[in-house]
Amino acid sequence: MLNETRQDAASPWHAGELAMQRSVGVVERMDGPGRNFIRKAMPEQHRAFFPMLPFVVLGAVDAQGDAWATIRAGRPGFLSSPEPEALDVDLRRDPDDPADAGMEDGDAIALLGIQLETRRRNRLNGVIRRVDAEAFRLRVGQSFGNCPQYIQPRSAAFVRDPDAVTATRPIRSARLDDRTQRMVERADTFFVASYVDRDGERQVDVSHRGGDAGFVRVSAEGVLTIPDFPGNRFFNTLGNLLVNPKAGLVFVDFEAGDLLQMTGKAEVLLDSPEISALQRAERLWRFTPEEIVLRLDALPLRWSSLHRDV
Template identity: 35%
Template sequence: MFHSGERLAQQKAGFSPESAAIYTAMPQQHQLFYAGLSQFYFSTIDAAGYPVAAVLQGEPGFVQATDENHLRIATASLTTFPGLPALRPGMTAGGLGLDFSNRQRNRVNGTIASVTPDFVTLAVQESFGNCPKYIQRRILPEHQPLRQPERELLAALDADARYLIAAADTCFIASRAPQQGADISHRGGPPGFIGMTQGKLAIVDYAGNRYMNTLGNLLLAPRCALLIMDFHQGAALHIQGTAELVWPQKEGEERCLLIAPEKIVRFRQLLPAAGLAVEFAASTLAVNKKG
């Protein structure tokens, strides 16, 4: 059920999950869930061996389960995230569906089964849900016609980029495990949960489902990608780099991810602007900081 990196991360964190609700096929509830989304978070590996963290957009139904083992994505949605490598059969991929209005999220991991002018089909090898911890409840604007946003390559994090990072309450992290494939997961917290220290991004990693998928991947393969969102402006940063895990040294400390940026891309208008934040469950955060 868990690879060696995940088991090591669980050991370091003091967890010992005896079982996990990770399935080899999508439950019917998950199949129906994906069909209602207008955004789908997606990861794969680029030609340089780095994970890519993307958000794909389309009218509800652009992601559809054709059966319990296959998830079909409209090929046109790939143009909504410039920078995705060309997809081909056999590539590993991960997907995350997240409905911010009710804080529901489900994940799939697998391989690209086919690519046609109309659809990319993902053969699902793992399917599982995640709890709603640290998800900011928000109302996103109505889906807008597909467009290709402009991307700007940055030599370093400038003032605008640092402001976006300091204000962010949501990011997505793409990782990979050797012989396991690509994965993408959500990270969230109050604004400021992503900091900067000595030129590295420092992400407080609050306790989650204890599977330790992302951290386990990073222990084996530290290359990763971050997609840091500014839902109010519709902007985002895509940062590829190398991660280091810092484990608590005393009670009350949180574990932390340190990520050294190596390639930085800014999207001024990746999403429709003014995603209204409705609620952040601060009380949930306070309780779950205890693990």
């Protein structure tokens, strides 16, 4: 299923994305959008968008090849674009964040700018250029926008200086406990990092997943089952997971500022009797955590829900 044909080799999509598109019969239809919307530089509206944000979602890969997703906050302006091919990220290193291990000079990384109150989101991936521990420059590999589907609108406010580090230490485990399982099962939003090695270069992605509260189910063994709803047919995440099953998830307690990060293995299910039991789901994927990090009060932001429409 993942063998590339000569025609595929010239495609803007990699083998996993093409396999997902074939599964729903849209390979030819998605070729044009891939060439038109996935750029090697940011358009002006994206360059103006990122400096407005008080937080950013990042996807990184550590030295062991494990994927991690994280959220980092800063006063608006901590993201800036000096040129269309670059984004400057003014964030200090954070040893408590497991994703930070994948943010060395030369590392491939992904970035999602998302404005929850307006439901706007734009994605980037590329390579870090770092000269110190205070900031880095992202050299753009791919830049593209996303539609507002499944984003729960929220407004954010700072409760402390974003440079002030919480004194609470991370809690590490191999399995979900009652507290972290409740955090997953009550969530209406999470973010997922994934990656592939393509043509000698690493391509990382981080994306948003949303639904009604409780849309992620947890089995007695601690395995997460996630429905995949109709979307833009890019299949960046699921395409990556077909090629490389490593994934990193981050869940947010928007009222407390807590982060639940986990890395592990994912499996895409294109055909399962469970799919029909989940309203709107077109397919499923499962995630088995291998390492879990709970960081209480990790974020200096607190969010208030605006409404609950998906």
